[in-house]
Amino acid sequence: MATSLMETASAPDQATLDALRESVAGVLAEQCASTAVHAFIDGKNALDKALWAQAASLGWLGFGIPEHFGGLGMGAEGLAILHGELGRHTAPGPYIATLSVAQTIVETGGDALCQTWLPRLASGELSAAVPATLDCDGLIRTGAGVSGQLRCLGAADAAFLLAPAGDDWVIADLAEADITAVPMWDRTRDIIDVRLKDARPIGIFHNVEATRAVLTQAMALAVAADSAGGARSITERTIAYMKTREQFGQPIAGFQALKHRAADLATKLAVADEMVRHAVQRAATDQPDAAIWATLAKSEVTESCVFITTDCVQLHGGVGFTWDFDPHIFLKRARLNEVMIMPNAALRDRAAAALADITMSGRSALELDV
């Protein structure tokens, strides 16, 4: 698939990416501390709005958008850093939907759509929604408009929806749409039911397969990075807790049965991080096997993250089962990540089909630099 991003901007170097991570992590540590997230899920602050405004002013929403469309041109690597850090802090907000839609417009939207929408997405003026599962039936074409009902990932005030409609994918204006927020166990994410009647398509993607593929890949990388960041964060918090919690006259972190579980979590985290890095690098360098590794990173890492967050609840003991401690927030986000885009089994089947194609054509999807 074409990446106009790669054509228009040189890839950011490692020092730039390191500085980027440090800056994002610093802001989130301040804004998205555990107490702020707990207050948010209890409806006591508007952390999502405040953070969105700050993200916009810091240029985060333009990480994946080329500079001449108002972004920072940080590519897949920059996006993975952002999503990873958002996951670390269970940050609320429609980042995955909006940034993945922006990526789809960048890569398959053509110049007119790019010029219309990318600057407004980069500035944070608009947020976008996408179907919660991408193998859905989608909308139907009704005359010049589109109609139907879709459960979507995105904020209740999302400006538009990118979804399949008939033989195309469309950007549907949500100004006149009937939108209902769906209360979710994961309160750090917005899921909405969107009802459209003859809504105006404000952009049309005729290349259905390419559009679905680009959106799937962008979301897969985002969800995988979010999950890896979340898993590492809750593991660190859990081990810190185990060093302070005493039973039988000693910190429970000293018990070998628990140490071994913590070591296994650390091992799973190392593997998950490499899966994300591998997928991101293949995407950033536009390799023919990039889609395989993105979908596999999503399926593998989200399941690892569910395992890890589950174990972190258990390792906390009684308080792990309370609303006031952190593990349940990560666990709920992990469970939603796990089922996003499409079922992991379906993603694996797609990866397997693509792998078979590459292998039968005499090439390899396993090349790595030494």
Place this chain on the structure above:
Amino acid sequence: MSILEAQHDLSAFRQEIRNWLAEAVPPDWKSRMVRASNEEFIEFQRWWMAERSKVGLAIPHWPLEYGGAGLSQRHLIAIADEMARADAPQSRLFTISLIHMPGTLLPHGTETQKRRYLSGVAKGEVWCQGFSEPNSGSDLASLRTRAVRDGDHYVVNGQKIWSSNSMYADHCLLLTRTDPNAQKHRGITYFIMDMRSPGVEVRPIRQANGRAEFGELFLTNVRIPAANMIGAENNGWRVAQATLASERGVISFEGGERQRYEIEAFYRRSLETGAAWLRDAQLHREFISFLAEMQAARRLLRRVLEESNTQGASASVLPSIVKLSSTTLRQRICSFMVRVSGVDGQAFSLLAEEPFGSPMFDFLSAFSGTIAGGTNEIQRNIVAERGLGMPRI
């Protein structure tokens, strides 16, 4: 141009290795090694070492003054990568000789010891390691094999176990207890033992996979010259750390690359023959899952190599994390292979050359990964205590 002459241009260096391997590796070596007797295996290993020696690849990573080529780690990685790509024989008989012995002698040996022993390896001398004992496995420092000074010799009595290829070894890296009253780490002395000394008896240990790679060493009044001590008396534990740290990941890297080619060839064969497991959605998904994990493992092995040249390498727990992930992945892969191979995969087949012989043989052999070199349980302790800062109680 020879391989070593091309060393200043890494891609030319690779190409020269590739050319040489295309000529030197007998196409039928694997099928010949299947069911080869121990003697045939040893003879083949010595022949392959001699072939490597002819082109300067017997001990390429050793310093020039001791007969090596002084090649960098980048070169070693290139050699390992090309060996894996060509499915060339591994020099398994010489692992201790090539890695652990120089890793110990170069930092801690006397000049006489280095001159005497390093040059022997290119000529085919085989070394083994006498570290573990029947009652000192994970708790290695509790070892009890006793060495008592007698004039200019030490007299050694005791028993060693899990000593790979000790049946064929010329020399042994031996840990003994010289001060039974000292704290356990402080009473250990390190020796070079001639395996032909009177009082050395080796009995092979048959493994669950049918082969006998390990030997058990029975040492009865074995006399070792004091000049064969490595380092100072009672300082052997510190010297042993050099032995244990000497494998900097190149062997594991090569293993990971060999596994990649094995899995890819298996998958291509399955597609070409329309293997039944491809039509089983669950098995297919399981395969694609471990493929993703394999790719992550290969990347992690590369990170260990990168890290091994840095200051923080000795304190890092990354090698332990990588051992945990790679060895359990290997078991998952082998378990998968057994399940998709049906009854045929369990037909008894004893291969002298691993990896990647018959499914059940490989599955059984994969336990060596999770048990040898510090069990995975010991690795978990290391990760938790040194890596995660969990208290040792």
